[in-house]
Amino acid sequence: MASWSLIFTLLFVCFAISDASETDVLLKFKDSLANDAALSNWNASTNPCSDNKVRWIGVLCTKDRTVMGLQLENMSLTGLVDVDTLMALPDLRTLSFSNNSFDGPMPNLKQLSSLRSFFLSYNRFSGEIPDDAFLGMGSLKKIYLQQNSFSGKIPTSLTKVLKLLELRLDSNQLEGKIPNFQQKGLQLVNVSNNSLRGSVPKSLSKMDLSFFSGNKALCGEPLLACKTKKPTMLVIIIAIVAIFVILAAIVSAIVVVLLRLRKKHQPSKMRRTPCSTNPKKVASYDATKQNYNWGSAETSPCSKGQNGKLVFVRDDREKFELQDLLRASAEVLGSGTFGSSYKAALFSGPVMVVKRFKLMNNVGKEDFQEHMRRLGRLQHPNLSSLVAFYYRKDEKLLVSEFVQNGSLASQLHGKRTPEMPGLDWPTRLRIIKGVAKGLIYLYNELPSLTVPHGHLKSSNVLLNESFDPLLADYGLIPIVNKDQAEQYMVAYKSPEYEQYNRTTKKTDVWSFGILILEVLTGKFPENYLKQGKSGTKSNLASWVNSVIREEWTGEVFDKDMKDTKHGEGEMLKMLKAGLQCCEEDIEKRWDIDEAVERILELRERDDDEDYYSSYASEGDIYSSRAMTEDGFSFSVHT
Structure with missing residues (x-):
């Protein structure tokens, strides 16, 4: 009887849970959170998915209007991630609580066995991750836990998540060895900046070296080879050779001292000054290796006799010396108006990008250092973080981490190949949203700057391994010579600067609008190539507006943009948002808060069936003219 009673009790609980509405479930979940002001429109009077006029912030819904994420x-947000309550949402497939203030142990997410992805990055979770934390999660594809304080070993249950594609555990306090991952579809395993040891599993040896950097006791391909134990006799031979090497080094040191003493007594005109003020080139080309090595160039930056040091602005990155950069193999990434960029692979593992600036000569050392430290304190998932800088009166170096997929410009305008196809609509939407988040963060953190970015364009938007955007070259207006800034920087090509010789708090919004149009149309804003004022009549917004007035055709949206099915309405909304952001009339132009709010509301697919039904069926393209109430021409045909 007791067993039957228990069964009836369990059945009653199950029916009670299933009977609870999604509204009740989410409101109960909200009650477990603290500092939940951002969820102000979660209330019992509306439905999370069915009410299109009052859409619940942060709730993702299926076409059947059930909660999927x-x-x-x-x-x-702080408080408790109430997994028990979320179990009452049977269609839940994705969770993202990134960049909040949750702390404590990792939530018991294995109870949500149908999850396909979850993102807990940039929080304060700590403690060991249970070894069985991922058992039974057969649908899981993406796990993002980076930038927390997790400790202990990497759970072996991760190797049993058969559909796993991406795993981010970087910048925690994990230790021990990396488990042997054998999943065939695995694309990304990033465990950098932990305290891991031992050898990298062979199954991960072909991944990018940066995914394993920052673990001093880690070795094996793609890192340096692991040291093996040598026979006793070989050790003796090596010791003898080492003694001779040390003796040779002592002799060499004595010779160097004698040469320096001799040089010291030469006339000053015969001595070469450190860091030639007019270096002819920074990197020499090695035809056998097909790369650049700035250590081999006779006039490489600060290569000989330089006593200056790199100044690090981040404490969570591995330290290295200026000479380590100079000895590294340096591939030239590009040469822009501000200077050249180099990819430097350090012998210790990390791959860095070094930008050499030539338009900051009027900046004093103290002002430069203070501003760099200010930028170094900025930290956001959509910013390319400054790692270190170097100051010399006629030369400035900024060092940041290398980003895997290059710039947005190269992805939009590069030659199409099977390995580099055109970006699809969901990816472009995610990129624009990421840029919006990074930009509003700059507005909030750099309130004293009228134009917190100043040079926002597609070549200054980098894409990481997941094609998430990272803003680069931001906050430089205060330290760039004014004459050169007016010639080259995007902020000075805005309508307000052309007409009134001034920038405003909405200038970066204008640049953002042009970037949105570039992403949607695939057209490069050619007026950016002109020095000085480039004329608003020739910018990308003018072209889009002219097409809207005359004839709406398929030429507006990029033909290389894939996966646009059921997303035409959202694409149109994004195009309208771009035009509002780069409106020439400052009064009519959106401010940053409104722009970000409107853009973050957009989705990959049209979620209103009635709205979508007004367009044609699958396979439709943009074509003939049809006017909407907003004055936009939009129609489709099969």
């Missing part, structure tokens, strides 16, 4: 990012 929660995207509660950048909301300063």
Whole structure:
């Protein structure tokens, strides 16, 4: 009888849970959170998915209007992630609580066995991750836990997540060895900046070296080879050879001292000054290796006799010396108006990008250092973080981490190949949203700057291994010579600067609008190539507006943009948002808060069936003219 009673009790609980509405479930989940002001429109009077006029912030819904995910990012949330309550949402597939303030142990997410992805990055979770934390999660594809304080070993249950594609555990306090991952579809395993030891599993040896950097006791391909134990006799031979090497080094040191003493007594005109003020080239080309090595160039930056040091602005990155950069193999990434960029692979493992600036000569050392430290304190998932800098009166170096997929410009305008196809609509939408988040962060953190970015364009938007955007070259207006800034920087090509010789708090929004149009149309804003004022009549916004007035055709949206099915309405909304952001009339132009709010509301697919039904069926393309109430021409045909 007791067993039957228990069964009836369990059945009653199950029916009670299934009977609870999604509204009740989410409101109960909200009650477990603290500092939940960002969820102000979660209330019992509306439905999370069915009410299109009052859409619940951060709630993702299926076409059948059931809750499929929660995207509660950048909301300063704290409290408890109530997994038990979320179990009452049977269609839940994705959770993202990135960039909040959750702490404590990792939530018991294995109870949500149908999850396909979850993102807990940039929080304060700590403690060991249970070894069985991922057992039974057969649908899981993406796990993002980076930038927390997790400790202990990497759970072996991760190797049993058969569909796993991407795993981010970087910048935690994990130790021990890396488990032997054998999943065939695995694309990304990033465990950098932990305290791991031992050899990298062979199954991961072909991944990018940066995914394993920052673990001093880690070795094996793609890192340096692991040291093996040598026979006793070989050790003796090596010791003898080492003694001779040490003796040779002592003799060499004595010779160097004698040469320096001799040089010291030469006339000053015969001595070469450190860091030639007019270096002819920074990197020499090695035809056998097909790369650049700035250590081999006679006039490489600060290569000989330089006593200056790199100044690090981040404490969570591995330290290295200026000479380590100079000895590294340096591939030239590009030569822009501000200077050249180099990819430097350090012998210790990390791959860095070094930008050499030539338009900052008027900046004093103290002002430069203070501003760099200010930029170094900025930290956001959509910013390319400054790692270190070097100051010399006629030369400035900025060092940051190398980003895998290059710039947005190269992805949009590069030659199409099977390995580099055109970006699809969901990816472009995610990139624009990421740029919006990074830009509003700059506005909030750099309030004293009228134009917090100043040079926002597609070549200054980098894409990481997941094609998430990272803003680069931001906050440089205060330290760039004014004459050169007016010639080259994007902020000075805005309508307000052309007409009134001034920038405003909405100038970066204008640049953002042009970037949105570039992403949607695939057209490069050619007026950026002109020095000085480039004329608003020739910018990308003018072209889009002219097409809207005359004839709406398929030429507006990029033909290389794939996966646009059921997303035409959202694409149109994004195009309208771009035009509002780069409106020439400053009064009519959106400010940053409104721009970000409107853009973050957009989705990959049209979620309103009635709205979508007004367009044609699968396979439709943009074609003939049809006017909407907003004055946009839009129609489709099969």
